[in-house]
Amino acid sequence: xxxxxxxxxxxxxxxxxxxxxxxxxxxxxxxxxxxxxxxxxxxxxxxxxxxxxxxxxxxxxxxxxxxxxxxxxxxxxxxxxxxxxxxxxxxxxxxxxxxxxxxxxxxxxxxxxxxxxxxxxxxxxxxxxxxxxxxxxxxxxxxxxxxxxxxxxxxxxxxxxxxxxxxxxxxxxxxxxxxxxxxxxxxxxxxxxxxxxxxxxxxxxxxxxxxxxxxxxxxxxxxxxxxxxxxxxxxxxxxxxxxxxxxxxxxxxxxxxxxxxxxxxxxxxxxxxxxxxxxxxxxxxxxxxxxxxxxxxxxxxxxxxxxxxxxxxxxxxxxxxxxxxxxxxxxxxxxxxxxxxxxxxxxxxxxxxxxxxxxxxxxxxxxxxxxxxxxxxxxxxxxxxxxxxxxxxxxxxxxxxxxxxxxxxxxxxxxxxxxxxxxxxxxxxxxxxxxxxxxxxxxxxxxxxxxxxxxxxxxxxxxxxxxxxxxxxxxxxxx
Amino acid sequence: xxxxxxxxxxxxxxxxxxxxxxxxxxxxxxxxxxxxxxxxxxxxxxxxxxxxxxxxxxxxxxxxxxxxxxxxxxxxxxxxxxxxxxxxxxxxxxxxxxxxxxxxxxxxxxxxxxxxxxxxxxxxxxxxxxxxxxxxxxxxxxxxxxxxxxxxxxxxxxxxxxxxxxxxxxxxxxxxxxxxxxxxxxxxxxxxxxxxxxxxxxxxxxxxxxxxxxxxxxxxxxxxxxxxxxxxxxxxxxxxxxxxxxxxxxxxxxxxxxxxxxxxxxxxxxxxxxxxxxxxxxxxxxxxxxxxxxxxxxxxxxxxxxxxxxxxxxxxxxxxxxxxxxxxxxxxxxxxxxxxxxxxxxxxxxxxxxxxxxxxxxxxxxxxxxxxxxxxxxxxxxxxxxxxxxxxxxxxxxxxxxxxxxxxxxxxxxxxxxxxxxxxxxxxxxxxxxxxxxxxxxxxxxxxxxxxxxxxxxxxxxxxxxxxxxxxxxxxxxx
Numbered sequence: 001x002x003x004x005x006x007x008x009x010x011x012x013x014x015x016x017x018x019x020x021x022x023x024x025x026x027x028x029x030x031x032x033x034x035x036x037x038x039x040x041x042x043x044x045x046x047x048x049x050x051x052x053x054x055x056x057x058x059x060x061x062x063x064x065x066x067x068x069x070x071x072x073x074x075x076x077x078x079x080x081x082x083x084x085x086x087x088x089x090x091x092x093x094x095x096x097x098x099x100x101x102x103x104x105x106x107x108x109x110x111x112x113x114x115x116x117x118x119x120x121x122x123x124x125x126x127x128x129x130x131x132x133x134x135x136x137x138x139x140x141x142x143x144x145x146x147x148x149x150x151x152x153x154x155x156x157x158x159x160x161x162x163x164x165x166x167x168x169x170x171x172x173x174x175x176x177x178x179x180x181x182x183x184x185x186x187x188x189x190x191x192x193x194x195x196x197x198x199x200x201x202x203x204x205x206x207x208x209x210x211x212x213x214x215x216x217x218x219x220x221x222x223x224x225x226x227x228x229x230x231x232x233x234x235x236x237x238x239x240x241x242x243x244x245x246x247x248x249x250x251x252x253x254x255x256x257x258x259x260x261x262x263x264x265x266x267x268x269x270x271x272x273x274x275x276x277x278x279x280x281x282x283x284x285x286x287x288x289x290x291x292x293x294x295x296x297x298x299x300x301x302x303x304x305x306x307x308x309x310x311x312x313x314x315x316x317x318x319x320x321x322x323x324x325x326x327x328x329x330x331x332x333x334x335x336x337x338x339x340x341x342x343x344x345x346x347x348x349x350x351x352x353x354x355x356x357x358x359x360x361x362x363x364x365x366x367x368x369x370x371x372x373x374x375x376x377x378x379x380x381x382x383x384x385x386x387x388x389x390x391x392x393x394x395x396x397x398x399x400x401x402x403x404x405x406x407x408x409x410x411x412x413x414x415x416x417x418x419x420x421x422x423x424x425x426x427x428x429x430x431x432x433x434x435x436x437x438x439x440x441x442x443x444x445x446x447x448x449x450x451x452x453x454x455x456x457x458x459x460x461x462x463x464x465x466x467x468x469x470x471x472x473x474x475x476x477x478x479x
Numbered sequence: 480x481x482x483x484x485x486x487x488x489x490x491x492x493x494x495x496x497x498x499x500x501x502x503x504x505x506x507x508x509x510x511x512x513x514x515x516x517x518x519x520x521x522x523x524x525x526x527x528x529x530x531x532x533x534x535x536x537x538x539x540x541x542x543x544x545x546x547x548x549x550x551x552x553x554x555x556x557x558x559x560x561x562x563x564x565x566x567x568x569x570x571x572x573x574x575x576x577x578x579x580x581x582x583x584x585x586x587x588x589x590x591x592x593x594x595x596x597x598x599x600x601x602x603x604x605x606x607x608x609x610x611x612x613x614x615x616x617x618x619x620x621x622x623x624x625x626x627x628x629x630x631x632x633x634x635x636x637x638x639x640x641x642x643x644x645x646x647x648x649x650x651x652x653x654x655x656x657x658x659x660x661x662x663x664x665x666x667x668x669x670x671x672x673x674x675x676x677x678x679x680x681x682x683x684x685x686x687x688x689x690x691x692x693x694x695x696x697x698x699x700x701x702x703x704x705x706x707x708x709x710x711x712x713x714x715x716x717x718x719x720x721x722x723x724x725x726x727x728x729x730x731x732x733x734x735x736x737x738x739x740x741x742x743x744x745x746x747x748x749x750x751x752x753x754x755x756x757x758x759x760x761x762x763x764x765x766x767x768x769x770x771x772x773x774x775x776x777x778x779x780x781x782x783x784x785x786x787x788x789x790x791x792x793x794x795x796x797x798x799x800x801x802x803x804x805x806x807x808x809x810x811x812x813x814x815x816x817x818x819x820x821x822x823x824x825x826x827x828x829x830x831x832x833x834x835x836x837x838x839x840x841x842x843x844x845x846x847x848x849x850x851x852x853x854x855x856x857x858x859x860x861x862x863x864x865x866x867x868x869x870x871x872x873x874x875x876x877x878x879x880x881x882x883x884x885x886x887x888x889x890x891x892x893x894x895x896x897x898x899x900x901x902x903x904x905x906x907x908x909x910x911x912x913x914x915x916x917x918x919x920x921x922x923x924x925x926x927x928x929x930x931x932x933x934x935x936x937x938x939x940x941x942x943x944x945x946x947x948x949x950x951x952x953x954x955x956x957x958x
């Protein structure tokens with residue numbers, strides 16, 4: 001990293017984000033326009049996200065598998081809305097092994113079609129259902145405007161694909177996975193999210209119903225952070241996914257799909273980060289604690305490092321991801337800034353005086369300056385660190401929730417609505433008509449993020465047309 | 480699975496393999512020629528392989544990252560031997576977002592070029608070295624003759640890519656990773672392997688030296704099961720990967736790469752499997768033990784299942800991957816065959832008599848019939864299961880090693896050599912000349928698998944030309 005200052009978030013949120021991703025070495029631009037390299041520090045966070053999700057997928061009965069990257073172009077054309085949604089975004093392989101291909105292949109933009117084809121082959125009877133498969137991998141969509149993690153030509157994700165005997169089971173699965181994403185966001189990433197139903201206009205191409213979790217970023221904009229789709233029988237009909245029921249009758253299956261991507265790393269950056277850099281939620285942080293040794297002479301260094309290494313080993317033994325910053329030729333102050341930029345939740349300072357007194361200094365990343373500093377005894381350090389990490393996790397969530405609540409408005413009229421979506425979310429009654437939705441987008445750049453599952457009840461008037469409305473929606477500008 | 484018999488291995492080894500992969504639901508053919516779907520049972524084995532390797536990579540200081548799938552075509556052309564090796568095998572994307580691309584992109588066949596480009600950007604000085612990165616993913620090579628797991632257009636693997644300040648460090652890294660693969664093969668997969676140096680003809684395209692581990696399959700043929708390449712300065716020069724040394728002079732880095740793929744699953748199948756199906760080495764087995772409940776009435780079923788579920792929970796609590804086969808409408812005999820086909824190391828049978836006596840029947844997959852059966856008490860079952868699994872792991876290794884030794888010959892003349900490679904390996908002095916290597920291949924279909932690192936010493940005469948030779952090589956027909 002360089003020691004230039006980041007732009008502040010209030011000066012230029014977008015540039016703050018771009019520079020932070022590069023300078024904290026989370027990701028880098030690839031030589032192909034719009035593609036990204038996820039660097040080791042960013043990938044370590046993704047591995048933690050993967051573990052946290054995979055555990056939840058397996059606990060709900062899912063297994064992993066791997067389907068091919070290359071899909072016959074004709075597959076994409078089998079489901080009408082799917083082809084309309086995805087055909088403008090395809091990367092097409094036309095040459096293989098030096099020869100022009102008879103049928104071009106597409107690099108998967110998502111795998112409903114090729115997995116649907118496999119399910120049609122594997123499923124014979126009701127005994128084969130449900131099929132509950134997830135896949136970890138990457139997909140390619142030819143995006144024009146890209147931003148690291150948020151929207152790239154290739155991105156990394158998981159995609160779950162399930163097949164069921166009844167419509168009810170498919171809906172239960174769709175909602176269950178939305179709950180899994182919500183639980184993950186809240187309890188692992190410390191990000192409050194709003195689970196809800198997407199409007200028809202914002203549905204996944206080919207879905208009967210799409211649900212999402214929506215989070216508010218530090219600039220008040222929304223980020224769709226995970227989606228779960230009830231595909232009804234659309235793909236089952238397009239790919240002939242049928243089963244024999246208990247009475248020997250042939251039925252179409254009901255399928256679902258759900259995904260969460262490296263985009264979520266963008267959410268973590270934009271929800272928790274501050275003007276000094278990243279703040280990693282402890283549960284997903286690649287490093288929990290970094291120890292910075294402070295010394296002036298070789299003799300002091302030897303004394304400090306001896307104790308430092310002992311403490312590090314104790315912390316690692318207690319499952320605290322700890323590192324000593326032994327880099328030479330850098331001042332402690334430079335190191336402090338560097339690890340603040342990278343968002344390590346806890347810094348441990350240790351110098352000759354600390355060695356003599358049997359203490360260390362703990363500095364919390366989430367509380368700047370003196371407020372976050374404390375002197376703690378070396379004895380029992382792991383326990384204090386664990387407690388502090390848990391408190392940081394909790395504080396980050398509370399702070400993000402307070403920020404969202406402060407910036408979520410319930411406007412009384414369209415003028416107030418316009419104002420609300422300038423800086424945050426508006427929770428407003430909406431008639432459900434796509435025309436109002438379109439007009440609002442045109443006039444305010446805000447879209448229906450979702451219709452929250454938790455409704456306050458009652459009836460109202462559409463914020464745009466004034467017609468009677470039964471449901472409230474979250475409106476906001478979105479990434 | 481169907482209840483048709485597999486072909487025996489001696490009848491038709493190749494067909495035995497093909498049918499087994501499909502019927503045990505390890506993998507399936509994809510709609511695109513030569514591509515495969517890795518099904519959940521196969522992927523669970525791959526996940527175990529990934530964990531066992533990843534642990535070793537991290538213990539030797541490596542970190543994971545993700546580089547893009549799509550590579551500018553010009554990159555492949557920068558390293559002379561690399562382009563010669565890979566250009567006939569490329570899948571080329573020529574259309575993106577509906578438009579013809581100015582520069583076609585290739586779907587990565589391997590990532591030396593794109594990673595080299597990134598390293599050139601990231602490395603400034605000796606302080607940035609070494610860089611030790613691994614990537615898990617898939618690559619595409621346009622193969623003409625394909626076979627599930629062994630050779631497919633797309634395959635799954637890990638590829639490590641490192642950069643060092645000196646030639647010595649690069650060689651140490653290359654050999655260290657060969658040792659990691661050897662240790663993994665022997666101690667996790669129960670597969671004896673021969674670590675050695677490849678001949679010049681068999682080197683990776685662009686490598687200065689390639690090392691491999693070679694294993695003998697159940698038909699006596701060789702499978703290259705992992706490779707580690709010392710790339711010298713070839714890629715550093717092609718991609719300008721340079722660093723400032725301590726004296727301020729600009730130097731080219733020395734790089735390595737190393738990989739192990741889903742091909743290794745093929746090795747596990749062909750080394751351990753028998754005429755009944757797969758035999759999974761316990762350390763990598765998706766399931767360690769399957770319990771088959773035996774009963775004739777609902778009342779018996781209730782009694783058996785109560786005890787069965789209690790035992791299953793005890794085994795799972797002891798980290799033994801256990802499942803009860805509760806499928807209805809199938810006889811116990813059918814289930815026995817099914818799990819034998821799938822290679823689960825231990826079967827646990829429990830019926831009303833066992834419940835009454837407080838025992839169960841353990842049946843080892845590696846020892847057919849009575850020899851592998853024992854009655855053991857329910858009390859302390861987890862311990863007995865663990866001990867038995869360890870013994871199966873050990874027996875599988877010993878059996879594979881004995882088979883390889885029996886089928887590895889040290890022919891005294893070329894006639895004996897010809898005979899030896901009909902059914903196994905020949906360990907023979909070789910002059911090192913590519914012409915002899917070529918002739919041998921032409922005449923016997925056997926290739927130099929590698930020149931083992933462990934040499935018996937001494938000198939001899941080349942098995943083909945009779946000229947003085949310093950090293951012995953392993954020759955065999957290969958997959």
